[in-house]
Amino acid sequence: MKYLMRVKFSLRCCLLLVLLSSSSFAKELYVSVKGNDNNPGTKEKPLASLQKAQLLTRKINDAVTVYVRGGTYYLSAPLLFTKKDDRSLKTAVVYKAYPGEQVKISGGKPLQLTWESFSSGIKKAKVTNDVAFDQLFVNGKQQRMARYPNYNPDLRFFGGASEDAISPERVKSWKHPEGGFVHALHRHEWGGYHYEINGKDKDGKLDLRGGFQNNRQSGMHDKYRFVENIFEELDTVGEWYFDKRDKTLYLYPEKNTNLAKALIVVPQLKSLFEFRGTAAEPVRNIRIEGMELSHTLRTFMETKAPLLRSDWTIYRGAAVVMEGAEHCVISDCFFNTVGGNAVFMSNYNRNNVVTGCRIVNAGASGVCFVGDPNAVRSPSFEYAQFVPLKDIDRVPGPKTNNHPANCTVENTLMHGLGSVEKQVAGVEISMSMDIKVSHNTIYDVPRAGINISEGTWGGHLIAYNDVYDTVLESGDHGAFNSWGRDRYWHPDYAVMSEIAKNNPQLIKADVIKPIVIHDNRFRCDHGWDIDLDDGSGNYHIYNNVCLNGGLKLREGFFRTVENNVILNNSFHPHVWFVNSGDIFRHNIVMRPYYPIRVQDWGKAVDHNLFPDKESLLQAQKEGTDAHSLFGNPEFINPEKGDYRVKASSPALKVGFKNFHTDQFGVTSAALKALVRPVKLPVMVSELSSVGVEYYDFFGAKVKNLNTLGERSATGMATETGVLVLDVPKKSLLHGILMANDVLLMCNDQQIKNWNDLARVQSGLQLAQKIPIAIFRNQALKKMEIPVK
Incomplete structure (x- = not known):
């Protein structure tokens, strides 16, 4: 009996060696829930586990497709790809659901x-x-x-x-x-x-x-x-x-x-597939295709790593983690209610692609591209931090290559994200370069659909995406959001202005390549459709449709915004630098501009179409739009989302050029069938007739803080308090208050609006110092008014 068993074992080994050496076997392995890891991995005698299939692929020097038959595979550990799994382009390996069968990979x-x-x-x-x-x-x-x-x-x-x-x-x-x-x-x-x-x-x-x-x-x-x-x-x-x-x-x-x-x-697991290589020894040419990935742990108590000075901390993990990977692809996979992020490309990654996927009800973000802070020159890690000017590294660009570059997420449907965590995005980009985000549909997210955390290092292409129902569980944000708190950026605006003025070479030291946003459709009902915040610079934004929230540019340099359609809203320039180099031209706006603390209007704000004469005249009083026009843009079919304009439209006279407004979002028929369409806006032609009321407080010009734009510009948590607009030299408050301060307390009384402040002011005694509390530079400050 023992002799027969040895003979059978020898025959099995010989058969396996023959199969491994044959060209036909080298192309295919099979895995089945009914298989056995002692089997050779043929279609007739499949393996039982992905781990065993992985071991066998390492022995095959040809291209391999690992067909996974239908069923649920419960992993006891993530499938880990290391340098042992590295493949050439000619010997690439694909782990693929067998055609027509549903494969579930469960943690x-x-x-x-x-x-x-x-x-x-x-x-x-x-x-x-x-x-x-x-x-x-x-x-x-x-x-x-x-x-x-x-x-x-x-x-x-x-x-x-x-x-x-x-x-x-x-x-x-x-x-x-x-x-x-x-x-x-x-x-x-x-x-x-x-x-x-x-x-x-x-x-x-x-x-x-x-x-x-x-x-x-x-x-x-x-x-x-x-x-x-x-x-x-x-x-x-x-x-x-x-x-x-x-x-x-x-x-x-x-x-x-x-x-x-x-x-x-x-x-039981935080991740299902992990690619773990390095820049020196990357994992290359592995593809995961057509599987459902589910049942991963929530990771909100491990979301600790700060992303420079953005509002984020993050967990560098996901259902699929890539670090040190090249030319790897996640294709046509369904991420079903994973506990944290769906895909995370951390540190060194090159030419990886997420395509044709569906990400639903993830606990955190959809797809993240996040580099190594040690690759950043003179990094700061909190909003108020700043490397002293004399110590700033002035060499442009990254210090190392330990960051994602030339990676793509495309034709992917994401919705219901952030079911646990709220500082999330459909696509998050930080400390990366040349990331392509195209033809994705993203909706039902608590914060941004697409977020760029800082300027490092630019070169991103954001195109043909459909992003809506965003900022659902947060505020002061956008369907597309960015920060630009790069190395020149300082939390004190006056200090930052001087730094930028005297050190212009630092402005593009981090965002070394322009970031391009074109041919997208955005909608945000609790913020801005496009929100470039806190120093975001070196952007080219064109051919986008903004359905509701308008477009905001705060601080920053060298933004060109042209040929966009901004429906039922307008342009929100906030707190601009002198000589910003910004351009806003050939756009259609449906409201007057909403500037906040803009004294210098950049390189060019002109040749735009306004809805009416009053809005145009208002802009021209600010010194802009000398060649702009007003009138009905004559959209071809706005009820159906066709925002091209007719040949008789005045928009064409100011240089607007029609672009396709029906090519947003996912491209595959299977994903399109699953999309919940965006709610198109009802066009509102009449402007509000309610004027803005201004008040005098000891010679300073003030108003109620009551708009989202003012809240964002000041950093306030809610639309409350009294906003300081101007403090002329003759004012008693000159040298004490500044424009953009928000009065919140006066004489130990809470100030919610002008009525509160007027009541307190009327009861003040003249010969006393009046304690006040203001909100300035994102912090509460207490001071006194020396009334004489």
């Missing part, structure tokens, strides 16, 4: 449980396995941790938030809150914070760990917050709680759910 673990009734519709089951409980899926549907307030998809923030979520009164009712979580918006609605509960004291105050998920520390919002993973809050269908102390799972199942036959899956 979860299915549980076999015995359920019994607990109380009020809640079931419980003992868990004998040693598994992590971060998420729970029942028959493929994600359940929610027990939370307060209960989830309601119709509510804007978190699907339900409450001021009393962590009140001492509520906390006292929780026996063991440790292991629970507090989720909250940033106080200014600039993303979110997350905290783990370590315990509580006798007064009902929670001991929290976290709050590092936002790079602009201002504390959690006092209203928009909720708690989860609290046993006492398990009170509605679809919620669950796992008691770690006695390893008992509690679930309030939906009606008619047969738990005895239900598939219960709990995620």
